[in-house]
Amino acid sequence: xxxxxxxxxxxxxxxxxxxxxxxxxxxxxxxxxxxxxxxxxxxxxxxxxxxxxxxxxxxxxxxxxxxxxxxxxxxxxxxxxxxxxxxxxxxxxxxxxxxxxxxxxxxxxxxxxxxxxxxxxxxxxxxxxxxxxxxxxxxxxxxxxxxxxxxxxxxxxxxxxxxxxxxxxxxxxxxxxxxxxxxxxxxxxxxxxxxxxxxxxxxxxxxxxxxxxxxxxxxxxxxxxxxxxxxxxxxxxxxxxxxxxxxxxxxxxxxxxxxx
Numbered sequence: 001x002x003x004x005x006x007x008x009x010x011x012x013x014x015x016x017x018x019x020x021x022x023x024x025x026x027x028x029x030x031x032x033x034x035x036x037x038x039x040x041x042x043x044x045x046x047x048x049x050x051x052x053x054x055x056x057x058x059x060x061x062x063x064x065x066x067x068x069x070x071x072x073x074x075x076x077x078x079x080x081x082x083x084x085x086x087x088x089x090x091x092x093x094x095x096x097x098x099x100x101x102x103x104x105x106x107x108x109x110x111x112x113x114x115x116x117x118x119x120x121x122x123x124x125x126x127x128x129x130x131x132x133x134x135x136x137x138x139x140x141x142x143x144x145x146x147x148x149x150x151x152x153x154x155x156x157x158x159x160x161x162x163x164x165x166x167x168x169x170x171x172x173x174x175x176x177x178x179x180x181x182x183x184x185x186x187x188x189x190x191x192x193x194x195x196x197x198x199x200x201x202x203x204x205x206x207x208x209x210x211x212x213x214x215x216x217x218x219x220x221x222x223x224x225x226x227x228x229x230x231x232x233x234x235x236x237x238x239x240x241x242x243x244x245x246x247x248x249x250x251x252x253x254x255x256x257x258x259x260x
Contacts, residue, residue: 002250003029003139004173006045017042017173029174030122030138030221047097050141050174051120054222056094058145058162059209060085062202062228069232074153084204084212089145089226090163097172100257101146103238104164110149111256112233115187115244116226117199118143119206120174125219133210136219139176142244142252143226144169147233169242169254178248180206188243189234197230199246 002017014029015022020042025033029051061067061081071078095101103111122138145168152161162168183199204212209225236242238258245251 001139001176002173003050003176004045004171005048005050006040007048008040012048015040047172049094049096049170050172051222053091053094053224054220056089056091056168056224056226057213058087058089058226059204059228060087062204062209063197063230064203065197065231066229067203073149073232081203084209086209086213086217086225087158089168092165093163093168095166095169095254097169097252098254099169100166100255101144101169101236101242102166102257102259103236104148105259107148108150109235111236112147112149113187113189113236113242113244114145114147114229114233115185115195115246116143116145116229117183117185117206117246117249118170119210119225119227121210121219121223121225122221124221125210125214128211128214130205130207130211133207133214136210136214137206138221139174140178140246140249141171141174141224142246142249144242144244144252144254145226145229146236169252171252172250175249182248184247185230186245186247188241188245189236190240191243194234195231201230202227 015024021039024036024038027033068078118141120138123136125136148161180200185199186196236256240256243253
């Protein structure tokens with residue numbers, strides 16, 4: 001099932017995507033929602049971010065090739081993580097499918113995408129084993145962890161390199177029926193494929209992350225975890241369109257524009 005949040009006459013509404021229609025519901029996706037009987041053609045909807053996250057978690061360096069490439073870019077030896085590490089991102093940076101990523105005027109050429117699977121938590125979770133961990137997952141969506149690498153290297157924290165307004169496109173919807181082993185991630189810049197990788201080729205799995213996190217942090221419905229990316233990212237330029245497709249989940253598409 002695909003849950004989406006759209007703007008209807010300026011009002012946020014939640015719906016379920018069925019073929020080329022979206023069936024509107026009262027309530028939200030985490031409480032099940034009640035169908036209203038109203039439908040809207042999917043081609044006419046304006047997507048919003050699929051939900052307003054309660055807490056925005058991000059996995060640190062969770063793909064081996066990405067660790068190697070980042071180490072190479074920073075002129076140091078690569079060190080694969082020995083345990084799952086988690087960080088936080090800011091909700092102000094979130095934008096929806098179809099909205100523009102704004103490149104600040106003082107950003108460097110190293111303005112890059114990171115294609116990420118986003119785990120959406122659907123219920124209370126504490127002290128879960130790896131075998132239990134996926135029981136708290138509601139579904140999955142797609143994230144683009146836009147990063148300004150010069151700022152990432154020079155600032156003591158990632159406050160602007162990762163959290164500048166519009167740096168976190170997410171969507172277009174939440175898919176609940178996902179086979180993690182069968183997923184493939186593809187990134188295209190203005191129609192040109194720049195990377196393709198098995199989505200689940202992570203150093204630490206979704207289940208491992210949830211289990212490790214829930215030992216110390218109580219997860220609740222509406223929390224989300226961005227699971228990291230693979231390989232080396234190319235630079236994005238104003239005028240580019242960045243598409244991130246994860247098979248079985250959907251395609252997130254955003255235009256890059258220069259700050260005015």
